[in-house]
Amino acid sequence: MKKTLALLAVAAMLFSAGCGKTDKPAEEVKQDANAAVEEVKEKVDDAAQATTEAVNNAANTVQSAIEDAKTAMANIQSGTVDKKVAALDGVVPGINYEVITEKYGEPISYENQIVQFSNGLDMKVVDNVVQEVSTMYDGLYTPADIAVGMVDYSLNDAYGDASSVTMGDNGGVVYKYTDKNRTLEFTTRDGYITEIKCTLNK
Numbered sequence: 001m002k003k004t005l006a007l008l009a010v011a012a013m014l015f016s017a018g019c020g021k022t023d024k025p026a027e028e029v030k031q032d033a034n035a036a037v038e039e040v041k042e043k044v045d046d047a048a049q050a051t052t053e054a055v056n057n058a059a060n061t062v063q064s065a066i067e068d069a070k071t072a073m074a075n076i077q078s079g080t081v082d083k084k085v086a087a088l089d090g091v092v093p094g095i096n097y098e099v100i101t102e103k104y105g106e107p108i109s110y111e112n113q114i115v116q117f118s119n120g121l122d123m124k125v126v127d128n129v130v131q132e133v134s135t136m137y138d139g140l141y142t143p144a145d146i147a148v149g150m151v152d153y154s155l156n157d158a159y160g161d162a163s164s165v166t167m168g169d170n171g172g173v174v175y176k177y178t179d180k181n182r183t184l185e186f187t188t189r190d191g192y193i194t195e196i197k198c199t200l201n202k
């Protein structure tokens with residue numbers, strides 16, 4: 001938008017400059033001004049088209065994530081899902097929020113995009129799409145049957161080598177397993193899993 005306004009300002013200056021004193025005939029000045037305006041219009045049209053394409057691409061990406069999440073959740077329910085898929089208690093990041101309320105009912109808290117359910121599951125919801133699901137409570141499992149409270153070496157048995165291993169807060173260790181669409185993150189401390197988080201990749 002700022003770029004468009006700047007281009008229009010340039011055209012206005014060219015036009016006003018053409019209306020001042022000049023040795024050019026009036027008709028030629030008018031033609032120059034019209035040419036400048038047309039050039040600005042073309043650039044505005046190009047910018048508008050680029051913006052539209054960017055919006056459409058973003059919408060397609062979101063829709064693709066939603067469809068992928070729906071498929072993964074259906075596979076979890078049927079027992080045919082890849083055990084390594086990033087999900088927690090059957091919830092896959094990228095799913096529509098309505099699917100979650102159908103599964104769990106209304107949350108106990110929904111504030112600043114953070115939704116909390118009574119079973120200890122927390123979610124971040126943006127534009128009606130679940131971006132992240134996490135828990136610090138036991139009893140909520142990934143498809144590979146990993147839950148908070150289990151020993152950290154169970155991660156290697158379930159998922160193999162992590163995509164990254166970093167130091168977390170308070171001396172903990174964070175293991176991340178990333179695929180094309182999502183990241184599965186485990187925070188551990190003193191050899192035990194203390195938090196599980198699944199995130200939709202940007």
